[in-house]
Amino acid sequence: MGELTLGVFPSLVGSMSLDFSFKIAEAAVAKGHKVNMWLSGNAVMMAKKGQKAFKDYSHNEKKMKELIGKGMEITVCEACAEARGYHKEDTPEGMKRASMDWYLAKTVKTDRLFHIGGE
Amino acid sequence: MGELTLGVFPSLVGSMSLDFSFKIAEAAVAKGHKVNMWLSGNAVMMAKKGQKAFKDYSHNEKKMKELIGKGMEITVCEACAEARGYHKEDTPEGMKRASMDWYLAKTVKTDRLFHIGGE
Amino acid sequence: MKLAVFLSDWRRTEDSFERIKADKMGVVLVGNGIYHAVVKENGKDSPVLSKAGASFYVLSDDLETRGYTAAQVNSKVKVIGYGDIVDLIMNDYEKTAWL
Amino acid sequence: MKLAVFLSDWRRTEDSFERIKADKMGVVLVGNGIYHAVVKENGKDSPVLSKAGASFYVLSDDLETRGYTAAQVNSKVKVIGYGDIVDLIMNDYEKTAWL
Amino acid sequence: MGAVKLLFVVQRPPYKSENPRLALTHAIASQTAEIYMDDGDSVVPIIAFVGDGVLNAVKDQQAMKIYGVTSTEDHIKNSLLIDMPVWVCKEDMQRLGLKEDQMITEAEDRGAELRTKFVSFAEIQKEMEAVQHLLFF
Amino acid sequence: MGAVKLLFVVQRPPYKSENPRLALTHAIASQTAEIYMDDGDSVVPIIAFVGDGVLNAVKDQQAMKIYGVTSTEDHIKNSLLIDMPVWVCKEDMQRLGLKEDQMITEAEDRGAELRTKFVSFAEIQKEMEAVQHLLFF
Numbered sequence: 001m002g003e004l005t006l007g008v009f010p011s012l013v014g015s016m017s018l019d020f021s022f023k024i025a026e027a028a029v030a031k032g033h034k035v036n037m038w039l040s041g042n043a044v045m046m047a048k049k050g051q052k053a054f055k056d057y058s059h060n061e062k063k064m065k066e067l068i069g070k071g072m073e074i075t076v077c078e079a080c081a082e083a084r085g086y087h088k089e090d091t092p093e094g095m096k097r098a099s100m101d102w103y104l105a106k107t108v109k110t111d112r113l114f115h116i117g118g119e
Numbered sequence: 120m121g122e123l124t125l126g127v128f129p130s131l132v133g134s135m136s137l138d139f140s141f142k143i144a145e146a147a148v149a150k151g152h153k154v155n156m157w158l159s160g161n162a163v164m165m166a167k168k169g170q171k172a173f174k175d176y177s178h179n180e181k182k183m184k185e186l187i188g189k190g191m192e193i194t195v196c197e198a199c200a201e202a203r204g205y206h207k208e209d210t211p212e213g214m215k216r217a218s219m220d221w222y223l224a225k226t227v228k229t230d231r232l233f234h235i236g237g238e
Numbered sequence: 239m240k241l242a243v244f245l246s247d248w249r250r251t252e253d254s255f256e257r258i259k260a261d262k263m264g265v266v267l268v269g270n271g272i273y274h275a276v277v278k279e280n281g282k283d284s285p286v287l288s289k290a291g292a293s294f295y296v297l298s299d300d301l302e303t304r305g306y307t308a309a310q311v312n313s314k315v316k317v318i319g320y321g322d323i324v325d326l327i328m329n330d331y332e333k334t335a336w337l
Numbered sequence: 338m339k340l341a342v343f344l345s346d347w348r349r350t351e352d353s354f355e356r357i358k359a360d361k362m363g364v365v366l367v368g369n370g371i372y373h374a375v376v377k378e379n380g381k382d383s384p385v386l387s388k389a390g391a392s393f394y395v396l397s398d399d400l401e402t403r404g405y406t407a408a409q410v411n412s413k414v415k416v417i418g419y420g421d422i423v424d425l426i427m428n429d430y431e432k433t434a435w436l
Numbered sequence: 437m438g439a440v441k442l443l444f445v446v447q448r449p450p451y452k453s454e455n456p457r458l459a460l461t462h463a464i465a466s467q468t469a470e471i472y473m474d475d476g477d478s479v480v481p482i483i484a485f486v487g488d489g490v491l492n493a494v495k496d497q498q499a500m501k502i503y504g505v506t507s508t509e510d511h512i513k514n515s516l517l518i519d520m521p522v523w524v525c526k527e528d529m530q531r532l533g534l535k536e537d538q539m540i541t542e543a544e545d546r547g548a549e550l551r552t553k554f555v556s557f558a559e560i561q562k563e564m565e566a567v568q569h570l571l572f573f
Numbered sequence: 574m575g576a577v578k579l580l581f582v583v584q585r586p587p588y589k590s591e592n593p594r595l596a597l598t599h600a601i602a603s604q605t606a607e608i609y610m611d612d613g614d615s616v617v618p619i620i621a622f623v624g625d626g627v628l629n630a631v632k633d634q635q636a637m638k639i640y641g642v643t644s645t646e647d648h649i650k651n652s653l654l655i656d657m658p659v660w661v662c663k664e665d666m667q668r669l670g671l672k673e674d675q676m677i678t679e680a681e682d683r684g685a686e687l688r689t690k691f692v693s694f695a696e697i698q699k700e701m702e703a704v705q706h707l708l709f710f
Contacts, residue, residue: 002427007708009595014160014454016368016402017345019503023398027419033427040599041591042132042161048204055506056457057202083176084132085167090204100602104616105609108577112426113706116435117592118345121328126571128458133591135269135303136246138640142299146320152328159462160454174643175594219465223479224472227440231327232569235336236455237246239565248586248625249350252447253487254572257557258564270589273628278670299639303588305631305646305675333564335572337447338702347449347488351584352624353709356694357701369452372491377533398502402451404494404509404538432701434709436584 001032002111007103009041009117014057018043021116022060022067029070036110038103040077044084047076049092061092068094075102121230122153126222128160128236133176137162140235141179141186148189155229157222159196163203166195168211180211187213194221242331245271245286252337255286264331265289266323267296267315275315276306287314297323341430344370344385353436354385363430364388365422366395366414374414375405386413396422441567442466442481445560446489448573450508451499456492459483459573460511467518482567483515484523484560489573490532493524493552495540513543516550523555523563578704579603579618582697583626585710587645588636593629596620596710597648604655619704620652621660621697626710627669630661630689632677650680653687660692660700 006025010017021037028035039046046064053059068074075096081087091097107113125144129136140156147154158165165183172178187193194215200206210216226232241260246269265286267275274284275296287294294315298308301317308317318326327334340359345368364385366374373383374395386393393414397407400416407416417425426433444463450456463481470478485493497507515522524539542551564570581600587593600618607615622630634644652659661676679688701707 004423004427009592009710014457016399016451016503016505019505020345020367020399023419024422028423028427031420031423031427033423041595045203050206051204052201054198054202055500055504056198056461058503058505079173079175082171083173084164085170085209087169099605100599101604101606102609103599104579104603104606104618107579107616107706108610108614112431112433113708114426114433114435115706115708116343117596117708117710118351118435123324123328128455128573133594135300135588135640135642138642139246139268139300142320143323147324147328150321150324150328152324160458174637174641175598177640177642218468219462220467220469221472222462223442223466223469223481226442226479226569227473227477231332231334232571233327233334233336234569234571235244236459236571236573237252237336241570247589248628251348251350251488254445254447257486257561259561270586273586277628280668281670302635303639303644304586304628305634307633333570335445335570337572340707346452347491350625353582353584356623356698358698369449372449376491379531380533401498402502402507403449403491404497406496432707434582434707436709 003034003109004028004112004114005036005106005110007038007040007113007115007117008043010043016058017116018046018060019058022063025067025072026063029067029072035072036106037072037074038106039074040080044076044080044086047081047086047095048090065094120151122228123147123231123233124155124225124229126157126159126232126234126236127162129162132161132164135177136235137165137179138177141182144186144191145182148186148191154191155225156191156193157225159199163195163199163205166200166205166214167209183211184213240332242266242326242334244268244334244336245274247271248273254337263292264326265292265294266326267294268300272296272300272304272306275312276310283312287312339431341365341425341433343367343433343435344373346370347372351436362391363425364391364393365425367399371395371399371403371405374411375409382411386411438476439478439480442479442569442571443563443567444481444483445570445572446483446485446492447487449488449491455573456489456508457511460508460515463520464515464518482521482523482563486525486557486560487528490524490528490534493540494534494538509540512540513546513548516543516548517546519550522552523560524552525557525560526554527557575613576615576617579616579706579708580700580704581618581620582707582709583620583622583629584624586625586628592710593626593645594648597645597652600657601652601655619658619660619700623662623694623697624665627661627665627671630677631671631675646677649677650683650685653680653685654683656687659689660697661689662694662697663691664694
């Protein structure tokens with residue numbers, strides 16, 4: 001089994017790219033891989049707890065918590081979060097906050113990097 | 120003098136479209152027009168107070184407050200805000216929350232509608 | 239109709255611009271749309287500037303943000319500011335379209 | 338290199354895809370990239386499918402989300418699931434590029 | 437002012453962005469806008485899918501089953517239910533190889549009487565000229 | 574693992590999205606990544622601007638003066654200051670009519686010794702093959 005690091009930057013909220021990222025993470029964890037996830041740019045929207053689960057919107061909080069429970073490390077870009085007004089107390093349980101160097105460091109030992117950085 | 124209603128939906132945070140919208144509103148107010156602004160989709164990011172003013176990020180809160188002081192009506196899509204975890208207590212002072220029908224109703228009496236809805 | 243069209247992208251993902259007709263059309267280049275006013279890809283003007291009968295405008299603030307100046311702007315295009323855009327919307331045109 | 342390329346858009350705004358070379362290349366169509374597997378614009382295959390030497394994959398979940406089924410997929414393209422994508426990344430290719 | 441006509445134009449495919457969905461939900465909101473308006477005023481929306489936007493009107497979208505998110509199809513059917521005209525550009529369907537039987541044509545299961553109208557771009561152009569305001573998504 | 578090489582590739586113009594900026598700030602963060610790494614490990618980033626991404630490297634960007642936001646130029650100069658290689662694709666400059674004197678070539682005012690390198694796509698391709706991981710923006 002290997003280690004997969006996902007860097008998730010989707011610029012478009014409502015783009016389903018976050019949903020895609022969590023489904024990939026879920027499938028990788030199910031196959032026994034160690035998964036790390038870095039959320040940056042607009043993907044830090046996951047760092048605000050208390051999102052109302054409307055049917056019209058993706059809602060990944062539940063899946064994220066399950067994956068954390070199964071050992072996925074998930075860290076959010078602290079500056080990106082603060083710039084959007086998401087403070088420490090807004091962070092969902094189990095999610096870490098760090099600077100960008102956390103993501104860079106993960107690239108050293110990971111077997112694969114899947115950087116989702118496009119539009 | 121006329122009435123201008125801006126509908127602001129920029130899907131891309133970091134796209135400078137929000138900055139553009141506030142600059143247009145400012146220029147219209149300076150010319151004596153009545154300005155209404157509707158924030159929907161990802162533009163509801165303005166509905167979270169306490170955004171840290173990093174130099175790397177657009178920061179429109181100050182300009183928004185000045186424009187509200189000069190009579191601009193600014194209303195944010197309530198459902199879009201709740202879906203992102205922005206609650207009533209997160210709303211900056213002077214900003215209203217309403218459903219989408221507020222925007223539709225504004226189109227009836229406004230002289231011009233400037234709907235910024237693209238990517 | 240009198241229509242003010244706004245283009246904010248360089249690589250466009252719609253074709254409405256080519257298809258819409260208006261008795262009077264103003265094309266306002268803002269955001270990354272400013273590249274249509276200053277970049278000659280392979281030595282050629284942007285196809286946007288060939289829209290028949292249209293008047294072209296570019297926002298100076300967005301030119302300068304991206305490192306370009308009025309001196310580099312295509313002669314078909316008039317350089318304007320935010321106040322001018324407000325006047326175009328309120329006085330010269332009746333409808334707007336942000337494509 | 339062994340490279341897995343991901344396309345998530347229908348109207349693309351980059352040209353890296355045409356330029357990148359790889360000894361072994363997998364092209365995975367996800368999100369709105371699935372339209373390259375099912376839409377024949379003006380009766381023609383998407384130019385994406387003419388990338389020489391590449392293997393093509395499309396994510397079934399994203400097909401079905403958009404109202405398409407495996408039966409409509411171009412014969413050059415293999416329909417796969419999320420687990421298959423993980424296997425492609427971890428086993429078949431060494432690097433990834435989300436264009 | 438009386439009845440103010442609005443044309444919502446969706447130019448891009450679904451799901452990549454929230455915009456096609458927002459076009460539909462905003463247009464549907466015209467139904468409840470009267471609480472903010474004077475007596476006798478109303479807004480009358482039409483939604484038109486043009487360019488790649490016609491891909492929003494492909495039927496059998498499984499967004500809810502797969503991602504737990506309301507499909508664009510669901511919103512289009514609700515639009516028909518409230519008698520809001522839904523127009524889809526014929527030339528773009530042809531260009532993208534879409535036949536009418538692949539498209540959302542009705543919402544009879546919900547009790548809708550109105551059906552999708554497949555129109556030429558020329559008809560949409562005419563409507564652009566007729567309405568008070570344009571909203572491009 | 575020793576030194577792990579990373580190639581950051583920026584393919585689209587600045588300001589429309591946060592991505593070109595994030596590419597630069599993430600690449601620069603390699604400087605402080607050692608706190609999370611074992612002794613002897615390091616990440617060695619290169620940032621390459623290709624396609625319309627070369628528009629990020631046009632000089633005299635006034636984003637701070639006009640919009641109060643750090644320019645992409647500022648981040649590119651900081652990259653040179655920390656000796657991070659900044660590559661700009663020559664063929665794309667030519668295609669878009671960009672001459673070297675319009676581009677950010679150095680950051681001497683900040684004390685940077687490294688200069689922008691104008692390279693062919695073939696060189697970037699070669700680097701794609703040489704690095705451990707690719708990060709496309």
